[in-house]
Amino acid sequence: MSNSRISRRQFISGGKKSKTYLDRLNPNWPTKEVAKLIRANFEKNPISHSIQKTEKTLPIIHVKNRTNSLQEIDWNLDAAKHLLNRTLSGPSYDEINTSFTSGLESTVQSLLEEQSLPEPPGIWVNEDLPNWNSLSTAERNEIIQSYYNRMNQFRRWWCERMMNESINITETMTLFWHHYFATGYSKVFYPQAMYHQQQVFRTHGLGNFKSLLRQITFGPAMIIWLDTGGSKKHAPNENFARELMELFTLGVNNYSQDDVVAASRAFTGYVTDGIQTNYDFETMEGWGYWWTDWHDFDEKTFFGQTGNWTGDDILNIILEQDECAKQICRRIYKWFVYDNVDESFISEMADVLRSNDYEIKPMMEFLLLSEHFHDPNFRGAAIQNPNQMMTGTIKRLNLQNQNFPTNFFPNLQDSMGMLLFEPPDVSGWLGYHSWINSNTIPMRKIVLSSLITGESPFGNFGTYLNLQTLSQSLYNPNDDGYPSEQVVRKLAFIFFGLPLTEAMEQQLQDILLNGAEPYDWNINLPSYNSQWNRMKDMLIHMFRLPEFQLS
Secondary structure (H helix, E strand, C coil): CCCCECCHHHHHHCCCCCCCCCCCCCCCCCCHHHHHHHHHHHHHCCCCCCCCCCCCCCCCCCCCCCCCECCCCCCCHHHHHHHHHHHCCCCCHHHHHHHHHHCHHHHHHHHCCCCCCCCCCCHHHHCCCCCHHHCCHHHHHHHHHHHHHHHHHHHHHHHHHHHCCCCCCHHHHHHHHHHHCCCCHHHHCCHHHHHHHHHHHHHHCCCEHHHHHHHHHCCHHHHHHCCHHHCECCECCCHHHHHHHHHHHCCCCCCEHHHHHHHHHHCCCCCECCCCECEECCCCEECHHHHHHHCCCCCEEECCEEECCCHHHHHHHHHCCHHHHHHHHHHHHHHHCCCCCCHHHHHHHHHHHHHCCCEHHHHHHHHHHECCCCCHHHCCCCECCHHHHHHHHHHHCCCCCCCCCCCHHHHHHHHCCCCCCCCCCCCCCCCHHHHCCCCHHHHHHHHHHHHHHCEECCEECCCCCCHHHHHHHHCCCCCCCCHHHHHHHHHHHHHCCCCCCHHHHHHHHHHHHCCCCHHHCCCCCCCCCCHHHHHHHHHHHHHCCHHHHEC
């Protein structure tokens, strides 16, 4: 067999159009009868996947390549805003000001501080599996619908975490790892498995990548998602082995087809029922008749090393490769810095990761403290992903307690191309320019405006937006300018990815004042005063500007 380096895309797709989420369903999972009902349920409740590939090329950003800690660049409000924009969902003006006052190193320590696990979204996370064979079709459909509802509840629960986060990176890091190790509920099916995987992201997201990789590899969601559970010694499935190397650890063209075959043989015999797996995390061994009957115990040669390798051995050999740390750092860089990576800086990040035995926190600390990350040219160079844009806007408007319709968050996520727990494929979300197209940009504007009007495509709600309180929180008598001027500047500061120009400031002032003088605008007027309607108009106008989409 040829030992030439290959791409998974070349090997599998051959240039063909990628499969839809219905095509990826397993017709035998969890049983043939139930699988038919699952497919019928998703046909009635389709996922739009409105994000499309784009041929646009990214502009090259010329930045300082120094990797030493940020010492000589001014630590100011703009720098604090950039740091929080990339690590939180919608930092408020107070949070930015607090970080500026606390200083860079103190803020980074707060961002990377370990957090306790939140209360789960429901008692169902520990629910046992149904005995499908003992149930009628009606009973099976009832459970399938309840699982569908639980996933929507789970999505809302996660959005609430994002809207109520402190100055801490946990939610963004959890979202990143969900993108990195992308799995979809439509195929995994059991909400318990999706919750278990997210708990792994929360627990190990700033811990050791080796532990994270092992927990994900042998967890039920990934075993189902990439078909490890049906892989037997006489018919090994190559899906997980290939994605493990191309996406999760080594990157394109850094492995051969021979390596894929060897790894797929090593990953035979691991199974799951949807909650439990036959892998012991303490002994790092498989167990049960599935293991003894299905695992390939013969010798395998992987990256030039020959032995009776198991899945754990494959992970260990991969982690010894220099490219592994680089691939991890590339994907982190794309998420937190810019979609076009700087390979020299990636090498520095990878050195930190390797020298700390794959501990993620020191590498993230190195990144967030570096001059490279804080180069002003990166400010406003990212396009906000839909989830953090929406939860961040809600947070900045103090609407966390808004009575949103039941499925408001899942519906808006789907309409804007980022339905949580349903990535388009194993690669995760494309990001950057793909967030913006003829379908998603109008929907972004409509849903953002609904936060002001209380009227959305997904149900109307009484808005509790308190513009008087919001304005008062942005006014400081010790700062320059009338209240109207301060409010406009500070709203633009937190909402726009680029600096406010004089022309844009004047445009916003004109909407807010409607011919009145700046000194006529009073932040203490009652909520029924018409000036607040003009402020609503101004906010809606801000939401529709290109600058709002940037971070």
